[in-house]
Amino acid sequence: MSRSLSLKLVSLVILTCYFVPYALIGQVAAWYGSFLFWCLAGVAIIILNIIATAGFSEDAE
Template sequence: MSRSLSLKLVSLVILACYLVPYALIGHIAAWYGSFLFWTLAGVAIIILNITATAGFTENAE
C-alpha cells in the first residue's frame, strides 16, 4: 500500500471518529457499541500508521 493512500485512509478514519459516534451510534445506550467502534478505529489507525511509515529508514552516514 502506498504512503499517500495510507495517509488518506488515516484521514478517513479520523473523519469517521467524528461522525460515527454522533450520527450512527449516538442513540445506543449500551457502552459496548462505542467500545467496539473505538477499538476497531484504534486498530485501524495503528495498522495504517505502520504501513505509512514502513519505508522510513535511518541513514548511517
C-alpha cells in the same frame, strides 16, 4: 499499499471517528457498541501508521 493511500485512509478513519459517535451510535445507550467502534478504529489507525512509516529509515537523506 502506497504511503499516500494509507495517509488518506488515516484521515478517513479520523473523519469517521467524528461522524460515527454522533450520527450513528449517538442514540445507543449500550456501551459495548461504542467500545467496539473505538477498538476497531484504534487498530485501524495503528496498522495504517505502520504501513505509512514502513519506508522510513535513519539512513534516508
